[in-house]
Amino acid sequence: xxxxxxxxxxxxxxxxxxxxxxxxxxxxxxxxxxxxxxxxxxxxxxxxxxxxxxxxxxxxxxxxxxxxxxxxxxxxxxxxxxxxxxxxxxxxxxxxxxxxxxxxxxxxxxxxxxxxxxxxxxxxxxxxxxxxxxxxxxxxxxxxxxxxxxxxxxxxxxxxxxxxxxxxxxxxxxxxxxxxxxxxxxxxxxxxxxxxxxxxxxxxxxxxxxxxxxxxxxxxxxxxxxxxxxxxxxxxxxxxxxxxxxxxxxxxxxxxxxxxxxxxxxxxxxxxxxxxxxxxxxxxxxxxxxxxxxx
Amino acid sequence: xxxxxxxxxxxxxxxxxxxxxxxxxxxxxxxxxxxxxxxxxxxxxxxxxxxxxxxxxxxxxxxxxxxxxxxxxxxxxxxxxxxxxxxxxxxxxxxxxxxxxxxxxxxxxxxxxxxxxxxxxxxxxxxxxxxxxxxxxxxxxxxxxxxxxxxxxxxxxxxxxxxxxxxxxxxxxxxxxxxxxxxxxxxxxxxxxxxxxxxxxxxxxxxxxxxxxxxxxxxxxxxxxxxxxxxxxxxxxxxxxxxxxxxxxxxxxxxxxxxxxxxxxxxxxxxxxxxxxxxxxxxxxxxxxxxxxxxxxxxxxxxxxxxxxxxxxxxxx
Numbered sequence: 001x002x003x004x005x006x007x008x009x010x011x012x013x014x015x016x017x018x019x020x021x022x023x024x025x026x027x028x029x030x031x032x033x034x035x036x037x038x039x040x041x042x043x044x045x046x047x048x049x050x051x052x053x054x055x056x057x058x059x060x061x062x063x064x065x066x067x068x069x070x071x072x073x074x075x076x077x078x079x080x081x082x083x084x085x086x087x088x089x090x091x092x093x094x095x096x097x098x099x100x101x102x103x104x105x106x107x108x109x110x111x112x113x114x115x116x117x118x119x120x121x122x123x124x125x126x127x128x129x130x131x132x133x134x135x136x137x138x139x140x141x142x143x144x145x146x147x148x149x150x151x152x153x154x155x156x157x158x159x160x161x162x163x164x165x166x167x168x169x170x171x172x173x174x175x176x177x178x179x180x181x182x183x184x185x186x187x188x189x190x191x192x193x194x195x196x197x198x199x200x201x202x203x204x205x206x207x208x209x210x211x212x213x214x215x216x217x218x219x220x221x222x223x224x225x226x227x228x229x230x231x232x233x234x235x236x237x238x239x240x241x242x243x244x245x246x247x248x249x250x251x252x253x254x255x256x257x258x259x260x261x262x263x264x265x266x267x268x269x270x271x272x273x274x275x276x277x278x279x280x281x282x283x284x285x286x287x288x289x290x291x292x293x294x295x
Numbered sequence: 296x297x298x299x300x301x302x303x304x305x306x307x308x309x310x311x312x313x314x315x316x317x318x319x320x321x322x323x324x325x326x327x328x329x330x331x332x333x334x335x336x337x338x339x340x341x342x343x344x345x346x347x348x349x350x351x352x353x354x355x356x357x358x359x360x361x362x363x364x365x366x367x368x369x370x371x372x373x374x375x376x377x378x379x380x381x382x383x384x385x386x387x388x389x390x391x392x393x394x395x396x397x398x399x400x401x402x403x404x405x406x407x408x409x410x411x412x413x414x415x416x417x418x419x420x421x422x423x424x425x426x427x428x429x430x431x432x433x434x435x436x437x438x439x440x441x442x443x444x445x446x447x448x449x450x451x452x453x454x455x456x457x458x459x460x461x462x463x464x465x466x467x468x469x470x471x472x473x474x475x476x477x478x479x480x481x482x483x484x485x486x487x488x489x490x491x492x493x494x495x496x497x498x499x500x501x502x503x504x505x506x507x508x509x510x511x512x513x514x515x516x517x518x519x520x521x522x523x524x525x526x527x528x529x530x531x532x533x534x535x536x537x538x539x540x541x542x543x544x545x546x547x548x549x550x551x552x553x554x555x556x557x558x559x560x561x562x563x564x565x566x567x568x569x570x571x572x573x574x575x576x577x578x579x580x581x582x583x584x585x586x587x588x589x590x591x592x593x594x595x596x597x598x599x600x601x602x603x604x605x606x607x608x609x610x611x612x
Binding site: 244 | 322323324326327329330331333334335336337338340341342344345346347348349351352355405406409410412413417425426429431432433435436437438439440442443444446447448473476480503504505506507509510530533534535536537540541561564565568569573582585588589592593595596
């Protein structure tokens with residue numbers, strides 16, 4: 001076989017591989033949407049779940065997912081912002097910094113089930129808070145922190161040095177330069193990273209099974225006092241999210257339409273994650289145009 | 296009125312003691328202290344989280360050996376997992392985890408490398424427009440959805456084709472293959488792009504075909520990067536819990552073949568930890584499984600570093 005022939009053959013094989021990969025994705029999306037969407041209805045999206053069999057709507061789970069997402073972001077964005085600024089601005093190039101970087105890398109490579117178990121050990125077993133929204137949100141924060149920190153650091157470091165020097169030469173403090181000059185320029189990248197991580201947090205289940213729990217007590221949506229046990233905003237109630245619900249219906253559920261149910265819930269989950277991905281890109285582009293005044 | 300106020304202020308500031316002002320921190324300095332404090336605090340929180348995570352899981356994980364006096368060799372090489380009766384041989388789960396991890400990596404790597412070659416060498420334009428979104432979408436699909444599709448499609452398919460229950464290592468491999476594919480793919484693309492342009496140009500100028508250039512120059516030079524990508528993929532496969540747990544069948548017995556129900560460290564943890572009581576042997580044994588997961592994750596991390604370092608040396612030489 002001559003070289004030309006081999007080259008042609010290799011190209012064909014590679015094209016086939018690419019077609020397979022694309023085909024797998026198309027199949028995945030089509031399968032979920034085609035088998036799931038017909039069962040998605042308004043009553044499914046807002047209805048309550050039968051606690052025993054797991055059948056019924058996903059209203060509470062959907063709310064829980066968004067509530068947990070917002071709480072997680074409220075905790076993890078400020079911390080990773082501070083940590084990102086530290087790494088981009090204050091960290092010197094020495095053994096201590098490289099130790100910190102390895103620690104962040106270790107945290108990001110830990111399996112999410114281990115992070116969840118740590119949350120379970122800390123909040124449920126040691127502090128006795130029980131399965132609750134707040135335990136789940138903190139466990140998700142652990143899971144989210146390293147990725148977000150790295151993203152923020154990269155976005156900050158990508159801003160050109162001259163901008164920093166300009167700020168410092170005007171007599172501004174390092175901190176003021178970072179907050180007032182560098183951060184706005186880096187904002188598009190940071191926002192894209194935050195929204196992408198929101199998508200990841202939204203679909204995460206392994207870290208939540210033993211922290212936010214696997215039950216979704218029906219809450220009173222007319223009661224918005226966070227201190228009330230029946231209020232949906234109460235951070236100390238157990239909160240099964242949509243992703244956990246899909247897992248539970250499939251493994252322990254007794255509903256006779258489990259497949260339909262989880263197909264529909266998966267479709268909702270996928271659409272939400274796709275919207276996050278799309279939103280990240282649009283928002284990032286929009287902010288980029290606003291900040292840089294370019295087209 | 297405003298004018299006079301301003302002048303008054305000016306006089307006042309001029310009459311201040313200059314030496315006192317020079318010896319005190321300016322507003323900018325105080326701001327910097329505050330900023331430093333905030334960012335140090337934030338990084339401190341992360342370090343604290345990592346340290347306490349390592350400490351708690353390690354101390355829980357070794358309790359099996361220190362409190363329940365189970366011998367380490369029995370735990371690592373025992374094949375009988377029945378914690379209620381005091382038998383805690385974790386080998387079935389360890390073998391299960393490694394089997395699905397390696398199998399998934401072996402299946403996924405050719406696909407990932409092939410796609411990456413397409414994206415960088417054959418059609419960069421289509422690569423960017425078509426395959427970049429494919430990677431992002433595959434990453435974006437939550438693991439429970441992969442598990443659900445595994446349960447709804449792969450398991451029945453396997454049942455139909457090879458018989459048995461359909462649950463088992465082969466189904467888990469299929470699911471994990473798709474899950475690690477985007478990880479390996481995107482990192483391989485990065486490492487192929489990092490190959491210096493003149494390598495490729497030199498090879499093409501010598502009259503080599505595209506495939507000769509790719510296989511003998513580009514892939515050779517990108518090998519450390521591709522290895523790193525594969526290890527990252529393996530780390531993801533090793534730690535994946537729910538998707539695997541849904542399709543592997545969760546039988547804590549030594550896997551005899553690829554199509555009988557088996558279990559992994561993660562699947563055993565997810566199903567078991569809620570049913571055991573804190574401080575008892577069955578519970579401690581599960582924490583020891585978690586410790587193995589943790590150590591393996593650290594090991595993968597270290598491996599990536601070693602490869603990166605050796606790769607760097609090679610390029611410098």
